[in-house]
Amino acid sequence: MPTEEQLALELLRRTDYGRVATSRRALPFLAVARHVVADGRILLRMHRGLGHHQACVGSVVAYGADNLSSGTARSGRWTVQFLGPCEPAEPTPAELDLFGPGPDHVDGEVFAPVHLRLTPRTARVHTWTSCTAAASS
Numbered sequence: 001m002p003t004e005e006q007l008a009l010e011l012l013r014r015t016d017y018g019r020v021a022t023s024r025r026a027l028p029f030l031a032v033a034r035h036v037v038a039d040g041r042i043l044l045r046m047h048r049g050l051g052h053h054q055a056c057v058g059s060v061v062a063y064g065a066d067n068l069s070s071g072t073a074r075s076g077r078w079t080v081q082f083l084g085p086c087e088p089a090e091p092t093p094a095e096l097d098l099f100g101p102g103p104d105h106v107d108g109e110v111f112a113p114v115h116l117r118l119t120p121r122t123a124r125v126h127t128w129t130s131c132t133a134a135a136s137s
Contacts, residue, residue, distance in 0.1 A: 008080040008123035009037050011067075018065030020044065020086075020118075024055040031055075033116075035065070036098040041119050042082060043091055045099055047106040048114040056086045056116055063118055073130035082120040089117035 002010070012018070012035065019030050031052035033044040042063060046053050064081040071077035091099075102111045 005123040008125045015065045021062040044116040048112040049109045053114045061086045077128040079126045081124045084119045084121040089115040
């Protein structure tokens, strides 16, 4: 039986984007990031031009993703959240391939990627399922 962290990482692999939470100027802050899972850690890609990565580097951050808009009562809905330190990263060519192409523009600016690596210290999984939906099929 997989650990909660293993399950969380497996579910995270099923999505492309999530949200990183940290603080900026002592206020809570959320930013969207593209992610891939590599060697048990989470590699994030963000747009350098927004500067959001600067609030994450050297901090303990939360990163979460879900399938709440695409999951169904039958297949189940889930959310995952990770907490851990976040550092700058230089992805390997293989890791860069996992990301696929980036957007052309972000808020009208040419996309300039910056990469961060989150090493999970804790992971949580929450699921929503419906026995009623499964029984009526």
